Amino acid sequence: MRQTWRWFGPKDIVPLSAIRQAGAQGVVSALHHVATGAVWTRAEIAQRKRKVATHADGTPTGLTWDVVESLPVSEDIKRQTGSFRAHIANYKTSMEALAAEGLTTVCYNFMPVLDWTRTDLAFRVDHGGRAMRFDLADFAAFDLFILERPGAAEDFGDALKDEAARRFSAMDDDAKAALVRNLTAGLPGAADGWTLDGLRGQLALYDTLSAERLRAHLVDFLAEVVPTAEKLGIRLCCHPDDPPFPLLGLPRIVSTEADYRVFLDAVPSPANGVTLCSGSLGVRADNDLPGMAERLGPRIHFVHLRNVRREAMADGIRASFHEDEHLRGATDMVATIGALLKEEARRRAEGRADAEIPFRPDHGQDILDDIGRGGQPGYPAIGRLKGLAELRGIMTALTHASVRYG
Template sequence: MIFEQSWRWYGPHDPVSLKDIKQAGANGVVTALHHIPVGEVWSMEEIQKRKDLLEESNKRDRFPLHWNVVESLPVHEHIKQGKGDKATFIENYKESLRNLGKSGITRVCYNFMPVLDWLRTNVRYRLEDGSTALLHDLQDLIIFDLFILKRERAEEDYDPEMAERAKSRYPQMPQEELERLRESLLMALPGDRKGFTLEKLRQGLESYKGISAEQLRDNLVDFLKEIIPVAEEAGVKMAIHPDDPPWPVLGLPRVVSDIDDLNYIFSKVPQKANGLTFCSGSFGASEKNDLPGIIKTYYDRIHFVHLRSVQREADSRFYEANHLEGSAEMYKLVRTFYECQKGQKREPIPMRPDHGHQMLDDLEKTTYPGYSAIGRLRGLAELRGLEMGIERSLEN
């Protein structure tokens, strides 16, 4: 096996149940304690409660599940901003890592994206086959920024020609399309039931005013220098998730977007516990990123894998393609993982299919965009078949 097949689960409120995950064929469960406010300690008791849910499910069914990756243990904004009280939140983070290690949970995915996580301008983009996908269109983001969010001096952050096109297009957009744009960009992250409002987003952006990419990068390195020794002692591998999309958004800097960023982070904090979540969709949104090259260069630091493909189009526009299609060249990626694994004789890395299409009867259900069951089931099945085909053809 190249990968340990896994599935993201948002806990007891997730419409995709543990039983569904077993039927999909995954046995690694990627989950987190979303109910604990960001910055507070994950206690042994709360961690055990989540483990107990899996153990109870395992007693009912013979197909075993286990919690193999935390996604994610979020980093408080004051740590990213370098605020005076960051030390308190860093100490809480360290204690959470210790508790996870004691509980046998030894991989943690996290990100260092300011204010926002992954960002899409249409979370229900209809494809030719009738399914829906996630879409990011820079032109629509500019319209949101200039005319809905009305961020001060926003126009300075964009190419003048694109800004002019946005000004021309905005008056012609139907109200329904504008509402969809607003809804998509203010959507709550899974596990966060409150979501964003325009005012909350404005406040978040204001809190980063004056913070450059260099300052954010320094704050990340300071954070890693504090937590990585604790992670090592606890037996925990940290896996930073790349920026999505891998370029600045709404005036916010991004510092985990390409190979240069990775070179900087791993040179400053060289311990192997300081690792990477390789996300083929996040890196793959930029044609500048050499995905097989990133795998080969940092394979020994890749502690977790997200496999998905985006179809890149003009002017920083992309949508989530089927897992074996699009711009990612998935065969080449999985084969590169196979060759690296054989070279290092390494155990399978936890991998989950990411951002499936909403399709079939999931179109009639209330699901979180990108995380409905059937689209991810298709993705996992395709990836499982690709993995088996590569292994069988190269080993015989």
Template structure:
């Protein structure tokens, strides 16, 4: 595997020098300063690449993966503007390939890129983690947002628990819950009102799972030929959490979903970002087996573990330490090492980029401003643990 690290650009409190010291060699980043639907020019890409790959340092880095080129809501909804936005996306892919950037992570999640109810869930050791609490989320949906039709999507028990949860929230706590959930909205540095958030959701009133899947196929049929020409691997990120939320459809939550996506356009350039946290939030996803079966089309790895609470697909979960929780990352790494060994035997000598995804906020980072899930020390611990597992498997066990 190629050890990579997500970096949010020059404003990230975790610097490129910090990343060098963490043991990563690849940078995963995006041009966050460019609005969705706008072209990433050759000049802008070259400038960022030069910053990352500055040869004056003894330990060099490379821009390994783009995460993410945004897919606009117009594309996901299939509105009259989608061809315009797809043309912009195509130009971005062409320009990235021209700059020797070969892997692009993207997602097709409506409205929210990720959803959590608590960004600082206290752990027994004093560190904090991201958490999705199903009851808290239902309380927001039913009693804070008051989304029309929401009551049809919850059981009577869930509604009663949510009502009790909402009743004990004071105004500040309710506002914090709202902010935590809307943090997954692209451009969430803006303060969205509940009305504005509902208006964004309303765009999907006529889009169900089937329509969203059709819109994804339309997008892939337009983009993958450009990616082939540019020699760029497209790697879709799964839904997070991997289930419907807020009445929004989801189409990349299970192994079956992933297989359908790969069959939409049967090209090596149409592939997956394999996120063990997102897929692992569902008890019916067999992570090592998915790597074995889908491995030829896995272009990027996100390694993290969540602790599921209960066996329900719609249950709560929180981000666990990387070698703890429900994901069984030891066997996931084992499956990955076996996959790469098989690929080398077939003449494919390109290691799969892997980054430690998320991490507990701990030690000095508890007193710093950090991007949710992306403090330095928690990810440093995760990367060190995962590298150790890989070294043991390749060394002592000769896998």
């Protein structure tokens, strides 16, 4: 498996030199400064490639830009409103520019309004480090008493509503403001987010859009862009919902293996594939990550390896959780990696050009000098270095001549 590392561009406080020293071979990046729905030009893409490959003094970094994460899908495309046809055309143009620069793995997601959602970005874990956390009662407090979303009370049971009321009554103004900031943040690496009124306005635009309709819109989007991707040699890979259950009345349609099967089967092209995120999917106890890695294997084009610890289940699906160390938590990481290595071996036997699957250590805990550095939440230098080292150790062991994988 190819070891990559997410880099948010020149403003990222984790420099390319640190990424190389951590042992990464390639970089996962995006043009975060380009507005969603606009065209990524070949010149902008080439400039980012040069920045990845070359230090400021002109010496080579030893890194390549391997994966695009993300080429974002606009809300207009998700709803099929407004400028959605122009945005689809721009998506195809952007893919053409990416392919012209040799970039062929493109991650995207189809989550309405909110990307990954956390209530706490610096939760203190047992060893003293910090991690991102999603607390269902705090989230309910936000939904019920800060956002005051119509219909929110119907989404939570009595016990959870009572706990949310207790939490909210105990919050001072600073705690409320921090909760709002955490829950209205935009895409990782992006400068934009939502105001409360802006969020309410976006939610209202989805009032009549069911999960079934949103799923149909995803299939329509793929039916439009996948033929272009296939012609260009691009592998599109959809990231799952994070967390993998409905939020704020919004539908979530990429939360389980069955969800993936719907659009993989509807558009049965090798260019239409999966970003397997063990952390997002691992929040749900009914998601079998090693089994999913095996069964979805031929269509997995990119992998995020991280682990979460489920703290409490509300209804068998929704849970409070926090980002755990990579080899702890709910997902059997060794078995998951083993299934992915088997898939790579199968691809090599078939002669597939994409036999090597890129992965990155996703979301790390803030440890040691990460604490207080003010980096992108979930993307510390040392915490991810530790995760990558642990994951590399598993892969090294499982591909040793004395064992059966590889």
